[in-house]
Amino acid sequence: MQVGTGTSVLNRIAIGKIRIFKPKEYNISEETVADPIPELDRFEKARVKVQEEQRELYDKAVIAAGEETAAIFEFHADMLDDDDLLDSVKSIIVEQNHTAEYAVRQGFANMAQMFSDMDDPYFQARSADVLDVGNSMLDVLFGYDTKADDKDEPCILVAEDLAPSETVKLDKSLLLGMITREGSTNSHTAILARSMNVPALIQCKQIDESWDGKTAILDGYNACVYVDPTEDLLKSLKEKQAEDIRKESLLLDLKGKSNTTIDGKTIKVYANIGGPDDMGAVQANDAEGIGLFRSEFVYLNSPSDPSEETQFQAYKRVVETMAPKLVVIRTCDIGADKTIDYMKLAQEENPALGYRAVRICLTRKDFFKRQLRAILRASAFGNLAVMFPMITSVREVRECKEILNECRRELENEGVKIGKLQVGIMIETPAAVMCADELAEEVEFFSLGTNDLTQYTCAIDRQNAMLDPFMDTHHPAVLKEIQMTIEAGHRHGCWVGICGELGADLTLTETFLRMGVDELSVNASSVLPLRKQIRSIDLSK
Amino acid sequence: MKEFTFTVTDPVGIHARPAGLLVKEAKNYASAVTVKKDDKSCDMKKLLALMGMGVKQGETITVCVEGADEDAAAEALEKYLKENF
Numbered sequence: 001m002q003v004g005t006g007t008s009v010l011n012r013i014a015i016g017k018i019r020i021f022k023p024k025e026y027n028i029s030e031e032t033v034a035d036p037i038p039e040l041d042r043f044e045k046a047r048v049k050v051q052e053e054q055r056e057l058y059d060k061a062v063i064a065a066g067e068e069t070a071a072i073f074e075f076h077a078d079m080l081d082d083d084d085l086l087d088s089v090k091s092i093i094v095e096q097n098h099t100a101e102y103a104v105r106q107g108f109a110n111m112a113q114m115f116s117d118m119d120d121p122y123f124q125a126r127s128a129d130v131l132d133v134g135n136s137m138l139d140v141l142f143g144y145d146t147k148a149d150d151k152d153e154p155c156i157l158v159a160e161d162l163a164p165s166e167t168v169k170l171d172k173s174l175l176l177g178m179i180t181r182e183g184s185t186n187s188h189t190a191i192l193a194r195s196m197n198v199p200a201l202i203q204c205k206q207i208d209e210s211w212d213g214k215t216a217i218l219d220g221y222n223a224c225v226y227v228d229p230t231e232d233l234l235k236s237l238k239e240k241q242a243e244d245i246r247k248e249s250l251l252l253d254l255k256g257k258s259n260t261t262i263d264g265k266t267i268k269v270y271a272n273i274g275g276p277d278d279m280g281a282v283q284a285n286d287a288e289g290i291g292l293f294r295s296e297f298v299y300l301n302s303p304s305d306p307s308e309e310t311q312f313q314a315y316k317r318v319v320e321t322m323a324p325k326l327v328v329i330r331t332c333d334i335g336a337d338k339t340i341d342y343m344k345l346a347q348e349e350n351p352a353l354g355y356r357a358v359r360i361c362l363t364r365k366d367f368f369k370r371q372l373r374a375i376l377r378a379s380a381f382g383n384l385a386v387m388f389p390m391i392t393s394v395r396e397v398r399e400c401k402e403i404l405n406e407c408r409r410e411l412e413n414e415g416v417k418i419g420k421l422q423v424g425i426m427i428e429t430p431a432a433v434m435c436a437d438e439l440a441e442e443v444e445f446f447s448l449g450t451n452d453l454t455q456y457t458c459a460i461d462r463q464n465a466m467l468d469p470f471m472d473t474h475h476p477a478v479l480k481e482i483q484m485t486i487e488a489g490h491r492h493g494c495w496v497g498i499c500g501e502l503g504a505d506l507t508l509t510e511t512f513l514r515m516g517v518d519e520l521s522v523n524a525s526s527v528l529p530l531r532k533q534i535r536s537i538d539l540s541k
Numbered sequence: 542m543k544e545f546t547f548t549v550t551d552p553v554g555i556h557a558r559p560a561g562l563l564v565k566e567a568k569n570y571a572s573a574v575t576v577k578k579d580d581k582s583c584d585m586k587k588l589l590a591l592m593g594m595g596v597k598q599g600e601t602i603t604v605c606v607e608g609a610d611e612d613a614a615a616e617a618l619e620k621y622l623k624e625n626f
Contacts, residue, residue: 071558078561082588114593122553123595129557130589313550 001228002211004179006204008223009190013241014156014177014199015234018227020212021159021166026138028105032097039093043100046140051080053136076133085111101141108134125184132163156218156225158207167193177218179225181207201225254528254535255286262538265513269530270326270521272499275301276317281524286531289326291447291521292387292499293318295371299334304342305367311374316381323382328447328521329375330426331368331400333357333389352455357390362399372407376418385422387447392431397442424494428452433481436488446489447521450500454478473501474508483515490516497521506533513539542607543615551626554597559625564588566621572608574618585618 033039054077061070079085089107092098098106108130115127138144154174161182175198183190183202193200199220217226217237226233260266270291271282275298282290298306298314319327335356339345348354361368375386388400401423411418425442427433428449440446455462457477460470482498489496497519502508504522509530512520522530549555555563567574567585574585578600583590585604596602604622606615 075557075561078564078588082590084587084590111589114589118593118595120554120595120597122556123592126557126592310550 001226001230001233002206002208004201004204004206004225004227006179006201006223006225008220009193009200009202010197010220012177012197012199012220012244013237014218014220015238015241016176016216017153017155018158018179018211018214018216019155020209021157021162023160023166024135024139024144026101026105026135026142028101028138029099030102031099033099034097036093036097039098039100039103040090042141043089043093043103046100046104046137047080047086049140050133050136051077053140054080054133072129076129076136079130079133101138104134104137104141108137121184128161128163132166135163156216158211160207177201177220179204179207179218181205250532251285251528254531257531257535259288259531259534261513261534262536263540265539267513267517267534268497268519269527269534270328270497270499270519271524271527272521273318273524276314278524279318279321282322285524285527287524287527289328289383290318290322291326291328291497291519293327293329294333295329295331296333299332299340299343306370308370308374308377311371312377315374315378315384319378319382319384326383326385326422328385328387328422328424329378330387330389331358331371331375332361334360352452352461358388358396358400359390362396362403365403368403369407372404373411376404376407376411376421377416379419379421380417381419384419385424385445387424387426387445389426389449390428390452391425391439392429394435394438394442397425397439401442426499427485428456428500430457430481433485436485437491440489440492440494443494445494446485446496447519448482448485448496448498448500448502450478450482450498450502453481453500454502457481473505478502479508479511482512482517486515486517495519504530506530509533510537510539513537542605543611544603544605545615545619546601546603547619547622547626548601549596549598549626552598554600555591555594555626557592560592561588562625563618563621564591566618567614570606570608570610570614570617572606572611572614574614575605575607577603577605 054073058070058073058077061073085107088110089103092103092106093100112127112130112134115130116124118124154176156177156179157175158179161180162178177198178193178200180202181204190200190202199218201218201220201223204225211227214227215229217229217234219226219237258266259269268288270289271285271287272292272294273279273282273290274294298311302310315329333356334340334343335351335354345355372386375384378384386404388397391397404423408418422444424445424447425432425439426449427436427446429452432439436446451462454473454475458471458475460467486496495518498512498517499521503520504526506529513534520530551559564586576583576585576591576594578594578596581594583594585591604615604618606618608614
């Protein structure tokens with residue numbers, strides 16, 4: 001058995017025969033030609049043909065991998081309209097009397113060099129795109145068949161590197177996995193592999209020609225490949241692979257289905273996210289909305305206090321992507337335990353009970369207003385709600401709403417478009433539970449933050465492992481509080497959800513449903529298991 | 542001549558596909574459109590040159606528009622940049 005290691009692109013396992021992919025060779029003559037006109041003509045014809053081809057690849061990739069991934073082929077097609085590139089190739093033909101093939105190789109290589117000399121890894125990786133289009137041009141000039149060369153048997157493809165157009169031309173039904181010696185996680189091979197859901201190992205330096213035709217396991221979880229694996233290894237990884245397939249079929253079975261119990265009660269299952277980057281997982285797991293968008297990332301990812309515009313762009317992106325589904329943004333929940341330099345928060349004896357969340361926002365009004373204005377502006381782009389954390393009194397909610405209205409009036413005077421915006425609060429302190437009736441009159445929804453609620457109710461610090469023996473995550477006091485909150489909310493026409501970790505606890509799903517919960521918001525990966533659980537419950541029994 | 546500045550908020554900067562669309566937008570106008578960053582400058586109607594500037598998130602570019610339709614072009618390009626980068 002031989003083992004190769006590299007960087008994994010997708011957590012999946014592929015088992016099958018290896019096929020070594022060899023790029024085509026181009027024998028390009030260095031000799032000059034007497035008349036450059038026919039060469040210019042051949043170049044122009046090839047350019048038109050490759051541009052058409054790239055547009056076709058775009059259409060093919062939209063179906064295979066989605067719009068965003070396919071976009072690279074549009075870039076390839078646009079490249080063939082670029083005057084600098086075209087002029088440099090043409091001048092090699094006209095000034096140096098070289099063939100179209102020679103000029104294409106030279107002109108595209110020079111342009112690729114410009115990108116590989118750049119500092120930024122994203123722009124560096126574009127040099128592969130330039131070379132890829134150059135090779136497509138050479139294919140046409142040499143009259144090579146530009147269709148992919150597929151064998152009939154499914155295989156794990158091994159190559160020095162794969163250009164995006166080579167990757168997309170491969171017949172996906174015959175492609176088990178990809179291994180390349182080169183390539184970066186920014187390369188389109190990696191991106192395509194990810195969106196085609198095919199495991200890939202890149203930067204695998206042990207690749208060897210002798211692997212051709214041998215059985216191998218590509219283990220995406222451990223970023224390695226086993227060539228001629230032992231029987232035991234083959235058996236255990238086959239089991240792991242079968243488990244992945246079971247999980248995926250769960251996904252296929254449940255995608256698009258409603259969260260309805262056997263006896264017909266339907267609730268919402270939303271996802272929790274920490275920033276725009278989590279959107280892919282939200283959509284892949286078919287969440288019906290976002291029940292908790294932790295806005296802290298805009299503060300944590302910024303070297304200084306983020307501007308209204310920066311926040312607006314981030315919120316808008318999420319709201320627009322999810323529309324018409326609901327997105328609930330929780331306002332800044334920075335606290336003394338999550339300090340940020342530019343916020344200049346003092347050290348505290350007891351941060352969990354300290355200066356955090358709305359307590360900061362209500363005393364730093366300009367800071368709070370920047371976020372609220374950004375949220376109000378984003379509300380014009382979809383279905384948005386704002387949620388205030390760490391509420392303990394009616395007075396705090398009224399103050400938050402007053403500042404929100406002030407921002408609304410300002411924006412209206414500025415002529416800025418604002419959409420509908422639901423207003424809700426987190427219920428995560430015992431005080432809020434006890435005042436839930438009064439609080440419900442102020443807002444449209446409640447979301448129970450069970451992590452903090454448990455910590456505050458039981459007076460147990462979550463971070464302190466010594467207290468684990470005293471911790472009961474299903475403490476009856478907390479369950480009672482959840483029940484009280486749901487009932488109080490419903491008395492006043494509020495919908496009530498749970499966005500803490502308890503929401504994903506499948507042993508409590510039935511309890512919550514019987515309490516009348518309207519929504520559960522969980523991590524994206526828990527959405528479908530939760531849906532499965534809800535669909536197996538019968539409340540009439 | 543019309544001139545405006547723009548700071549890129551897109552995490553990848555002025556990258557492949559939106560850059561292609563920006564070039565197409567610029568080509569809709571007869572005016573010459575120049576993009577400047579630090580001491581470098583390029584023609585906004587040239588895709589690879591524009592990408593070669595390597596404009597990243599947080600960087601500010603200056604756009605100069607000169608020609609018969611410069612008012613309309615500057616307005617449209619500024620709007621396009623704001624919406625897409």
